[in-house]
Amino acid sequence: MLESFLTFINQQKLDISEKSTLLTVSGGADSIVLAHLFYRAGFSASIAHCNFGLRDQESDEDELFVKKLAEQYAFPFFRTRFETKKFAAEQRISTQMAARELRYEWFEELRKSQNINFIATAHHANDAFETVLLNLTRGTGLAGLHGISVLNQQVIRPLLFASKENILRYIIDNHLTYREDSSNLSDNYKRNMIRHEVIPVLKKMNPSLEKTFGVTSQRLRSADILLNHFLKDWRNSVTENAGEGLVISIKELLNSPEPTYRLWFILQDFDFSYTQVQEIFSAAEGISGKVFYSLSHQVLKDRYSFVVSKRENSVDEHELIIDHPKGIFKTGGLILEIRKILKTEELNIDKKTRSVFFDASKIIFPITIRNWVKGDTFCPFGMKGKRKKVSDLLIDLKININQKQKVKILSNGNGDIMWVIGLRTDEKYKVTDMSQEIIEIDMKE
Structure with missing residues (x-):
């Protein structure tokens, strides 16, 4: 030996x-x-x-x-x-x-x-x-x-x-x-x-x-090296530098084989996961203006391109960005304690009536707490696909004007609303029998 x-x-x-x-x-x-x-x-x-x-x-x-x-x-x-x-x-x-x-x-x-x-x-x-x-x-x-x-x-x-x-x-x-x-x-x-x-x-x-x-x-390692060598040359042909960011041609992307994987090859350097890239690519032929976030950067869907830019460190005083699934976070009179549960058996919903639970596999960090705005929509828990405006939910629950101004929402890294805080969670992120890991959020006022 x-x-x-x-x-x-x-x-x-x-x-x-x-x-x-x-x-x-x-x-x-x-x-x-x-x-x-x-x-x-x-x-x-x-x-x-x-x-x-x-x-x-x-x-x-x-x-x-x-x-x-x-x-x-x-x-x-x-x-x-x-x-x-x-x-x-x-x-x-x-x-x-x-x-x-x-x-x-x-x-x-x-x-x-x-x-x-x-x-x-x-x-x-x-x-x-x-x-x-x-x-x-x-x-x-x-x-x-x-x-x-x-x-x-x-x-x-x-x-x-x-x-x-x-x-x-x-x-x-x-x-x-x-x-x-x-x-x-x-x-x-x-x-x-x-x-x-x-x-x-x-x-x-x-x-x-x-x-x-x-x-x-050894063969897989060699194939990966060759693939990266090819994609580096391709990346230079479909992107333009824009300060600390990048502009990616959507037309060139759509005309290429395996465009999602290619887009991920570009965006992985900006801290985007493959799951996030799938969401971003699904917006390639959609309307302009949608923004996706990673921990360090954001991607804006423009008319003919994806624009990658550095995420600003300064955050609006009404917005709190949470980078990881653990810790205690305070904003706008709320105190939220977040943790990840490894086994569904640990759930004890009856004893923690101010807690909400999400399927961890569907959550993309960083997540954001912000004020709700006109036009926000989500799929309330139990409605199975039917979307609802946050403003309509507040009317249904008879939330008065002063209370409405204090309502905040928790949004996923892909921009989806996961929770109208203290009121309703989104159906898409519920815990199921298939959930392996769970995000628990305890809320205190």
Whole structure:
């Protein structure tokens, strides 16, 4: 395996033989093999270990195990401890996401402070394949089918050539010991479900699954590079610079094969998602004046073109832009607390009568709270497609003139009205049995 390791490094042009590398070692089989290969190859390396405090005594034993390993190889050793669950609660993210953010931030700080060239992780071929399957379940573009990149800025993955089977065989052949993370045996996490339930079924169909995927991944990566090269030339022929923005010819766009994908290729640089681009393209032959927003830019549908411009930082005093699905936001006498719910079982509508719930997959951030204006329309919850003017809703509910002036609406990133705040939500954004993630908004006055 050492020979394959060195061959892979040469093929991928990873310049680590003359430079220093920070090895991220958890104590598991993969990272133990990574450290052993660097030791045998005589590469300059240090070891970094994170104690996330998630498994009590097990976590402390892992830390001690890795420390002794570093001493055995005479590698400098760095360690840190995180209050992972506290950080996850504060940020309202999953424990796994919190651990990822914490460790990569620390690795980069350590790399800079110690003048280290690279950060090496122990991702292998199975990890790359699992990532592709995860991306497919979430929805992905061509880049999401590559798997994991060998090199991403200063982060390298020198074990991507090896399968999990190769790694375990190397462990046995070299009489190495490692620590088993008990959470890896659980199917509570999506990746573990794919690892323990989905992949074994696929391997019955193709025992050489990892090898086959490796070849396919290389082909997809090459195809993506060629496609991007072609589209860059095409983009220059259908766009004109306009200050910090861009003007895109709708005529040229409509005359091109796969126009939605082409439009996304242009607009992805301005923070627009593919879902947003589908909405934008649907307006190509519509009336002028419709505006679509991303976090940093806006797209105006003009007569013959889409005009991309930078979004102004200054916001009207009657408008509040919300960039992310968590936190407490105040405007116009309202206090809204927003959070994302991962499981529908957490819903408790009866106890939270001032809360509203939306299907998270249909929401495009940033969302906006603003005053309602004449001409605003939406589809009130329960009306199943029949649109209604906000002004008519206020009349039906006998809202007086003074109250009308205080009514605000919550609009989606595509401009749709999601909620006439405190009065009615839109049917399109309701929670259904198919909803996987939910946005909950608690309202206080």
